[in-house]
Amino acid sequence: MLQVTPADALIDVPRRIAAEGLAPGERVRIESRTVRGPGIAWTAQVELTADADGTVDLGRDAPLAGGSYEGVSPMGLVWAQVPEQPGAPREVFAAEPAAPLTTELVLTRADGSRWQAAFVQRLTGEGVTRREVRDNGLSATLFLPPGPGPHPAVMVLNGSGGGINEPRAALYASHGYAALAVGYFKSPGRPDHISDTHLEYFETALQWIHAQLRPAGGFVALSGQSRGGELVLLLATLMPEMVSAVIGYVPGAVVHSAQNACNPANGPDSRNGPAWWWRGQPLPHLWEHNRTATWAPWDEGPEPRRHANALLTALQDAEAVERARIRVERIRGPVMLLSATDDGSWPSSLYGRMVVERLAAHGHPWPVEHLDFEGAGHSIVFPFVPTTQLAYAHPVSGRLSTSGGTPAANAHADEASWAGVRDFLQQAASAAKAKP
Missing domain, CATH: 2.60.40.2240 (Acyl-CoA thioester hydrolase/BAAT N-terminal domain)
Incomplete structure (x- = not known):
């Protein structure tokens, strides 16, 4: 048997x-x-x-x-x-x-x-419901737990592959969270590229969550992967009054350019152009006026290429780093970071330490957790999915890349990160609910 x-x-x-x-x-x-x-x-x-x-x-x-x-x-x-x-x-x-x-x-x-x-x-537990959300120009999918609620909420953002991260949102909902997976490019009604994304779009999404879902204790966490991890940290600094907690999967500590998800119609330097705009202005990014940055390690490196090697050249210009640094000290809530020491896409381990050090230097009064997985790569998801495909053609640029890590190390990171995130969310939501 x-x-x-x-x-x-x-x-x-x-x-x-x-x-x-x-x-x-x-x-x-x-x-x-x-x-x-x-x-x-x-x-x-x-x-x-x-x-x-x-x-x-x-x-x-x-x-x-x-x-x-x-x-x-x-x-x-x-x-x-x-x-x-x-x-x-x-x-x-x-x-x-x-x-x-x-x-x-x-x-x-x-x-x-x-x-x-x-x-x-x-991915969806018993009683979890799914519906598409197209209100106010949004391109999103909402997963709700069973029961009348209100439930604590999570907004889920994908990375440079674009699209709507329904699997993670469905799993959040299966554990009791109202989860809105928001697409901002390569999703219905949205552009095909990350270039020139206006952050007011996410302001609309957060306003919709607060107004339509009325989350328990007013709790709204942000959960983002890769470029989405950069984005959730950034949004929590620009809209702190609407964000209760932040979960950054392999996040950036600085604002990046459009990189490989850029719009090629913007010209030969489109990957050096802005990804994010706010209140009518492009945000300063790492590649802007950078004296040491070069794409050569990426363009000329052996396949599968490691995108992180190009970004490490840009991080040598301390002034450019400071101009592009995400002002995480403005975040008003707990922060969790998941990173990997063999991240082939960008140096998420270093970025995680940069965020932790910045928060500590400013006396951040909320909990800060950083799980840095030794030997793991960029693709930290959640438990019990295949981790073997380390080399891939980027979904936008088509370049053959490696996300890094080994299958076993990545599998461990998937399992341990999800356990940490569940505990973090439970404690953060409970603290919000307990507020008078």
Whole structure:
């Protein structure tokens, strides 16, 4: 018998994958298969040896050499999956972003007989609702927990790939938060590029959350990834009265230019142009009047290229860094930062330390947490999704890049970061609710 427990649960719930009834010392193979993105099958496999009782347990047993991962990992058959088709899109969710994922398992015995099992990973818990929001020019999707509320709220922002981050918003809602995933480019009704994004758009989104959702305790957190991580820190400095807490996944500590998500119609220097505008003016950014910045390490470096190497040249100009620095001391609430020491996209570990040091220097009176994951890369998501696709073609520029890290380190960062974020949000929302 091959069993998965629980067989149907939220995606962040670890499973016990085990088999019993084998011969003592029998060598078996277990394979996983999940259809993701536009109908692409992702697979992983390990071989194990049954113990004296004729059982194998992925939470106890390390696989034999040559499998998809090494060491004991209860969910290794998920995070170690790779697409069957070389060069396939690296989208790890379903074609409908918040839809459940079904993973099929096959155990093959020494005699050739096969045992089968399956489990379901859900992004939306029971009673969670989804609706598209197009009010006031917004391009967003709202996920609401069951029950009348009011609920604490989270606004979710994507990075330089654009689009609407429905999976993360759905999972936030499944844990009790009203979650509005907001698209600001490459989403319905919005531009195709990050260039010249006017931050008043997010002011409208925050006003909508406060007015329409009336969050419990007035609590509205911002959660953003990569460029979205830069953005949530920036928005909390410009609109502090509407932001209760900030969660920055691999964020920037400075305002960046449009970079690889730029609009090429803006000319040959479009990646050096502004990404963000506020009150009719472009915000100063790192590449502006920078005396040391050069794209050469990126343009001329070996593939897959590390975008971080170009940004490190720009960070050598202290005056340019100070002009572009996000004034995080203006934030009026707790801050959580998730970063990685082998981030290939930009130096998020350094950026995280810069933010922490700035807040400490200004005596920030709210909690500040920084989880910096050793050996991990830029793609920190949440638990139990594949982490193997380290090289990719950027979704806007098309350049072959690496996000850095290793599959195992990235899987650890996914799991530990989400546990930290859940605790952080719970404490921050509870503190807001307790205010008189």
